Amino acid sequence: MASKKMKMYVEEEILKSYKSMYRLAYTYVKNEADALDVVQESVYKAIRNASKIKHYEYIKSWLYRIVINTSLDILHKRNKESLVEKMTEEIKEETNRDLDLINSLQNLTDKERLVIVLRFFEDMKINDIAGVLQENPNTIKSILYRALKKLRVDMEKGGYKNE
Amino acid sequence: MNNNLDELKRKYEEIEVPQNTLELVEKTIKKAKKKEKALNIFKDFGATLVAIVAILTILVNLNSNIAYGLSKLPILNVVVEVVNFRNYESKHKDMEANLNIPEISVKDEEGKILEESTKKINASIEEYTNKLISRYQEEVEATGGEGLQTVNLDYEIITNNERLFSIRFNELIVMASGNEKVKIFHLDKQTGEVIILKDLFREDANFKKIISDNIKEQMKKRMEEDENLTYWIDSEVPEWDFKSINDDTTFYINEKGKLVIVFDEYEVAPGFMGVQEFEIPTEIIKDFAKDGFIS
Numbered sequence: 001m002a003s004k005k006m007k008m009y010v011e012e013e014i015l016k017s018y019k020s021m022y023r024l025a026y027t028y029v030k031n032e033a034d035a036l037d038v039v040q041e042s043v044y045k046a047i048r049n050a051s052k053i054k055h056y057e058y059i060k061s062w063l064y065r066i067v068i069n070t071s072l073d074i075l076h077k078r079n080k081e082s083l084v085e086k087m088t089e090e091i092k093e094e095t096n097r098d099l100d101l102i103n104s105l106q107n108l109t110d111k112e113r114l115v116i117v118l119r120f121f122e123d124m125k126i127n128d129i130a131g132v133l134q135e136n137p138n139t140i141k142s143i144l145y146r147a148l149k150k151l152r153v154d155m156e157k158g159g160y161k162n163e
Numbered sequence: 164m165n166n167n168l169d170e171l172k173r174k175y176e177e178i179e180v181p182q183n184t185l186e187l188v189e190k191t192i193k194k195a196k197k198k199e200k201a202l203n204i205f206k207d208f209g210a211t212l213v214a215i216v217a218i219l220t221i222l223v224n225l226n227s228n229i230a231y232g233l234s235k236l237p238i239l240n241v242v243v244e245v246v247n248f249r250n251y252e253s254k255h256k257d258m259e260a261n262l263n264i265p266e267i268s269v270k271d272e273e274g275k276i277l278e279e280s281t282k283k284i285n286a287s288i289e290e291y292t293n294k295l296i297s298r299y300q301e302e303v304e305a306t307g308g309e310g311l312q313t314v315n316l317d318y319e320i321i322t323n324n325e326r327l328f329s330i331r332f333n334e335l336i337v338m339a340s341g342n343e344k345v346k347i348f349h350l351d352k353q354t355g356e357v358i359i360l361k362d363l364f365r366e367d368a369n370f371k372k373i374i375s376d377n378i379k380e381q382m383k384k385r386m387e388e389d390e391n392l393t394y395w396i397d398s399e400v401p402e403w404d405f406k407s408i409n410d411d412t413t414f415y416i417n418e419k420g421k422l423v424i425v426f427d428e429y430e431v432a433p434g435f436m437g438v439q440e441f442e443i444p445t446e447i448i449k450d451f452a453k454d455g456f457i458s
Contacts, residue, residue, distance in 0.1 A: 011192055018188045023178045032181055039184065040191045044311070047195035076437060104171065120168055121175045151171070 006059075007050040013059045014043055017122075021067050024117055027105050028071035038074055042066045057128065061118060068110055104151055112147035115140060194257075194311050241277060241352045242270045243328040245320065251296055255308035260299045262316040264292045265330065269355060280355030287348055287357050288330075292316065295334065313337040321415050326352055326455040329415050343428040343438050347415050353455070361410040363422070368451035375407040378424060378441045382431070394432045394439075405431040420458030421445055 014021070018039060025038035045066050053062055105113055111133070118124045126144075130137040247266040253259070265288070269280040299314045315335040322329035327349060334344040351358045364370045382394040382405070395403045405426075413425040422443045426432075431439055445457055 014188060014192065015185075018184060019180045022180045022184055023175055026178050027175075036181065036184065036187060040187055043188050043191040044195045047192055117175075121172050148168075151168075 006053055006056075007047065009056055010046050010050040010053070010059055010063075013063060014046060017060065017063065018043075020122060021063060023121075024064055024067050025071050027113070027117075028068070029074060034074055038067060038070045041074075042070045045070065060122070061114075061124070061129065061133075064114060064118065064122075068114060072110070107150055108147050112143055112150070115143050116147050116151070119144060194309070197306060197309060241280065241355060242272070242274070243323060243350055243352060244268055244270075245330075251292070253299070253303075255303055258299075258303055258306070258308060258310050258312050260296070260314040262292060262295065262314065263318060264288065264316075265318055267330070267350075269350065277355055280350070283355075284348060284350050284357050291332070291346055291348075321347070322349075327416060328352055331415065345413055345425050345427060345438055347413055347425070349415075359411040360408070360414050363414075363452055363456050364448070365451045365453060370448060370451060371407055371409070373447055374422075374424065374443055375405075377443055377447060378408070379405065381441050392432075393436065396431075416456060417442065422448065422457050 021042060022035055022039050025035040025042075026032075029035050029038060042063070046063055053059060105116070108116065114133075115129060118129050119126065126137050126140050130140045133140065135143075244267070245265045246268040249264050249266070251260060251262040251264065267281065267284050267288070269277045269284065271277055295314060295316060299312065302310055302312050313336070315337075316332060318330055318332045320329070321331045329347055329349045332346040332348075334346060336344070349358050350356070351362070356362075361370070379396055382396050386392050386394060395405055398404055408424060413427075415423050415425065417423050422445070424441045424443060426439045426441075428437055445452075448457065
């Protein structure tokens with residue numbers, strides 16, 4: 001009953017990292033109601049598909065991948081406008097300070113964002129991230145490098161340092 | 164740079180998680196597990212379900228044969244309209260269904276109802292909506308009304324010209340994630356018959372290959388122009404790839420008189436792409452299209 005055990009692990013991981021799941025979703029959908037929807041849907045999908053995970057150590061990042069896919073799904077469904085428009089939409093005039101962060105993450109590709117979140121916000125190791133994304137660790141490093149470079153450029157010209 | 168990253172991380176952690184999130188998460192876990200049990204019950208009935216599906220398919224096939232035989236009797240200038248609709252509504256906790264089901268009437272020039280045509284198109288629609296309703300009811304029963312599902316069905320008349328009447332159903336089933344589907348019924352106003360894609364073309368026409376090839380080209384072009392788009396074509400999983408349209412692939416004729424092929428969500432692309440439509444250039448099909456449908 002390996003799959004039953006895996007389900008237990010997935011459940012444990014969800015209860016441990018639901019806050020991170022919410023935050024990750026929030027960086028995409030940018031409002032509480034949708035972020036909660038994403039979390040609920042992702043939890044549902046994760047439990048239902050738990051038996052598909054082969055390795056215990058992949059659970060965490062697998063969860064985040066579900067969150068990202070679900071966020072993109074919801075974005076697409078909520079506003080039929082194209083994803084690209086949504087991504088580049090200017091929201092600087094909003095006063096909510098969270099949006100500064102969201103704006104900087106906005107210009108990253110999905111993979112870049114996932115790598116930044118996993119590496120820096122969730123403190124995962126490059127090798128583990130590589131295992132999950134099924135990429136060579138060197139590839140992850142170069143994605144990370146590219147993402148950091150983009151972030152730096154944005155932060156310098158976006159007046160981020162004034163905060 | 165590192166200071167900035169720390170700052171970023173701090174901001175990330177400052178995104179406030181609503182208080183009821185944990186409660187919601189726990190509830191959802193429970194629901195997901197319950198649903199699993201319900202599905203297992205279904206598995207035991209698997210064999211019965213397969214048998215029923217098979218019979219339905221045969222009946223439908225027989226019907227289309229009958230339809231074909233009759234399609235040579237012309238009825239001219241019929242008037243088609245939605246005369247009535249009924250609403251199926253049901254609610255159990257987090258399960259909800261709301262279906263608008265139209266009733267259609269086909270009349271001749273003098274306003275006399277053409278019983279046979281009227282019956283045919285309404286029967287086609289009813290067969291479809293009954294299937295949706297019973298699928299929902301099965302779901303309610305299997306989960307004891309504790310499931311998580313919303314079914315919505317709306318319709319619109321998209322074509323009603325001299326030759327063709329087309330009514331489109333937009334089906335939205337939201338379980339864990341949403342599933343969008345489109346079903347369109349067409350009535351040939353010259354014959355009074357309910358028609359499918361293949362009835363637009365002459366019998367010997369190789370329309371499936373020609374249209375499919377064109378769709379594949381369009382998919383490739385769209386992907387080239389926008390890297391955010393994905394279609395299942397030449398993908399890593401060949402069995403998911405779009406191969407060909409069928410005799411009864413969903414279609415409609417748009418206001419320009421062009422044939423448009425419609426694919427449900429997940430049918431030819433990942434879920435986030437939604438329902439997909441492809442307009443087919445008239446030049447490539449006009450040689451074998453029957454008169455009056457496409458321009």
